[in-house]
Amino acid sequence: MFERIAELAIRRSRLVLVVAVLAVALMGAVGAGAFDKLKGGGFDDPASPSTRAAEVIDEKFGGETNLVLLVRSPDGRIDTPAARASGQALVADLKKDERLSNVVSFWETDSPDLRSEDGREAMVLTHVRGDTTEQRENSVEVLDTYTGTYKNTLTVQAGGGAAVGAELSNQVVEDLILAEAIAIPLTLVLLLIVFGSVVAALLPLVIAIIAVMGSFAQLFLFGSVTDVAETATNLTTALGLGLGIDYALLMVSRFREQLAAGASVDDAVRRTVHTAGRTIAFSAATVAAALAALLVFPHYFLRSMGFTGVGVVAIAAFSTLFVMPALLKVLGHRVNSGRLPWAKRRRSAARTPLWGRLARTVMRRPVLTALPVLAVLLFAAAPLLDITFGTPDERVLTENAESRQVSQVLREKFGGSEDSALHIAIDQPVDKAPLASYAGRLSALKGVERVETSTGVYTAGQSAATGPANSALGRPDAQRISVVSSLTPKSEAAESLVKQVRSVTPPPGAHPLVGGNDAVLVDAKESIADKLPLAVALIVLTTFLLLFLFTGSIVQPLRALLLNLISLAATLGVMTWIFQDGNLSSLLGFTAQPMEMTMTVLMFCIAFGLSMDYEVFVTSRIKELHDHGADNETAVVNGLGHTGRIVSAAAFLLAVSFFAFGTAKISFMQMFGLGSGLAVLLDAIAVRGVLVPAAMRLLGRTAWYAPGFLRRLHTRYGLSEGGPEPTSAPGPVTVPPTHMKDSTGV
Structure with missing residues (x-):
């Protein structure tokens, strides 16, 4: 080929x-037209109970609340006659908007739960219609129409999942443009330095x-x-x-x-x-x-x-x-045209004395040189012992994002938010008495503020004296229950409440589906944990097979997998120390929170693949020299001497592309960029520069071992370097007598 x-x-x-x-x-x-085809979200398992609950609520009840409008009056109080009249006019406009459904407001219900404790703000709850793409487009249009100053009487801000998604979509594009504006010029400068x-x-x-x-x-x-x-x-x-x-x-x-x-x-x-x-x-x-x-x-x-x-x-x-x-x-x-002023005439096409000296030093004292590097990497990996996981919410945005500010007000000034409630969908007919009994049991759970159903409102295990029944929560063929808690969203207590709610005995014949943000988190953790072993097994198996076909050894794949896992653990440990523990948060401008699960899995897979990228770069030249008859030490020293500059240059260039996303305003994109860039540099410098030659020296001849039948298999199907003989076989890397550097060759 x-x-x-x-x-x-x-x-x-x-x-x-x-x-x-x-x-x-x-x-x-x-x-x-690519951006018009993309969707927000995608962090949920479509087969999970929380997703199925949302589908039932969408189909039969017009959808869960995903947009919260926080309304303020310039007069100070939200229940004055003037504020009430303006609020009712706003609600009337919202109900006429075909992009919205299930509009609920304080001025219609007089519910104290929809008014702030100081009486200065009120909530309007609604659902933005459409699938993920339509929701994003509709949300942007709705926010443009209703937020800001409404008819010169009310101040309206938007929060909730739809508002967060709209801000995330806009921010993704801005972050991409900024990252490319940084990465491309820096890459060109580095290429000029590398090639001269x-x-x-x-x-x-x-x-x-x-x-x-x-x-x-x-x-x-x-x-x-x-x-x-x-x-x-x-x-x-x-x-x-x-x-x-x-x-x-x-x-x-x-x-x-x-x-x-x-x-x-x-x-x-x-x-x-x-x-x-x-x-x-x-x-x-x-x-x-x-x-x-x-x-x-x-x-x-x-x-x-x-x-x-x-x-x-x-x-x-x-x-x-x-x-x-x-x-x-x-x-x-x-x-070689366009030689730059600082570029000296080449002395040798492949002479890189620094990497050659480093490889030779490591090969001579493998334990002494490798142990400090291993110690540093394992120390960097230590924060993984306390890692916790979460799903994206408004905190991935900067503090000045409007949807995040609204969420903060809801937590501080409202006694339990409908936006962060658990939503239970029962897709079967349920009689009133069993439904009321079920709601009472739910309201008795620790941390539950109230339970709202079509039969009434329940608190502390009993029907509340106030709070009328909401007929919109019930249908002849389905029921919807809202469980509002006072717990911090996505906390351990909130996750525990999800499990307790799911364990409560339901009405006879009913199969409740529990949804809401906290239920999504619980389901996401279970889904990732369920599939992660298979993903890791596939990565290990395919990598082992490919490296065997490339090297003809069963030891080389094992050595590569072990060293890669160590460097990846160090990378993930550093990202945990930064983004979960909050170190450098003031410098990078993010809010510390649990590690985002899907982004962590993504970063692991990408970093692992790129680590193998440099494994191949280095091993290919070592294998080529080994196949030409060089002993193990000579092959490693000269192989690294020839490829060290290429690997280091490639690593810095690739890291620039990733580090540019460290400027993003979305915290999980910052983590992805910084983590991937760090993984590349750690692998290229610490692993390829020190741990690989140390491992090869300690392994000796066994580094290329394979059983006889596998050697025959590799001879027939292997991917070893081949083709025409070079005009000049690669020679040994020598250290020049002066400090001249080859600025034109890599």
Whole structure:
């Protein structure tokens, strides 16, 4: 296969480039509509009881409350005649709005629960109609219409899930634009430093642009046939930019190395495709395998990240394998054109004395050098012992976000909020007496303020003297019950209440479905925990198989998996220390809260895949030298000497793409960006620079061990480096007598 790719690039280079330009134009035209196809949310299990409860309430009762309008009067009191008249006019307008249903207000019910304790604010509860996409669009329109100053008499602010979702959607786009504005210029500067040549530095950006354009095109296509989370734009952009640059960096570096060794342009292209191309193909397979594990989860946030992530990895690899060789063929020796003033003439195509010295030092004293690094990584992982998990709410936004401010007022000034209540749906007929008895038992639970049903309001196990029955909560074929508590939302006590509510004996023949935000959290934890072992098993199995096919050893995959898990544990520990424990919160501008479950799983899969990306980069050259007869120590020292600069440069470039999302205004996107960037750097420096050579030295010859039948299997089906012999075989890395650095080669 690689022979054909190389010959295609050599014989039909200009045709390949013309096709690539047309493909990019087409992808740009298709991808322009990507944002219109994406959806918010996706953090819930569609088969969970809480989701099914919401579906029943949507179908038979017009939907749960997902929008809360907090209304203030300039006169100070919300129950004055003037404020009441304006409030009733507002409610009348809301009820006429076809985008809304189930409008309930203080001025209609005179319920003290819908008025603040000081009488200065009142709530209007309603439901924004539509599926996730329609809800987002409707929410934006509703907020534009009703929030702010209403008829110069009332001040209206919006909160609740619909308002949070609308603000999140807008913020995702703003964060993406800012991240790209930071990442692309910094990446170009780093590429110029790495290559010391304008032309060589621009080549990886060409692949990155193709990958990013392709990612938006696939988002449009996937979004047209299935649910895709809107935050997938951030993932695919970061991955497309980072991996496109990484793969192109490896290929351009190997091509320049071959030219410097005296190869002709055609031979340099052939050797580059056979070596770097094979490494890129295998590397992409390992990253894709890790991301594909996300498909086992039922949450469409994770599933969409899985198939869009696999897609953008494939686009980055495919464009590098086909477009980059054609570009190199056309450019030839002009790949070194535009040499920058600080770039010195190359001394050796692959000389990187720092990495060679580091590898040799570690190989000589593996225990002494590896133990401090392991100690630091394990210390960084320690916060994982106290990790807790949650689901996104308004606190992922900054403190000045309106929906978050409204939620704060509801918690502080209202005695239990309908917005954070548990919603019980019974999709069967229920007689009044059993329903009243059930509601009484629910109201007796610790932490419950009141229970509202079609038969009345219940507190402390009894029917309340005040509070009329709400006939809208009952139908001949279904019942809806609202359990309002005084507990802090998403706290341990609130989660415990969900379990207690579900354990209360229901009316005979009834099968209650418990929903609401706290029930969603309980169900999400159970769903993730149920599927996580399968996802991890798939990642481990596919990684082991791919690394065996690549190296022919069963020890190398085990060594790689162990070291990767250590570095990932350190990364997740640091993110827990920051985002759960609140360290650096004032600097980064977020509110500490439990780790967001789905984003943590996503970060684990991405970081694991990218770790294997650099594992392949390093192991490919070590394996190549080992296959040419070098002993284990020489292969490791020279392999790291040749690839160390590539790996470190690629890691910094990829980390820039992720770290740019540290500027996001959404806390879980900050965690994703900072965590993924940190994982890449830890792996490239601590693991590849120290732990890999130390492990290889301690393992010795057993590092390449495989039973006889597996060796025969690898000989037949393996993915070892092959192809034409290099014009000049890679030589040993030597330390120059001066402090000159090779600023043009990597």
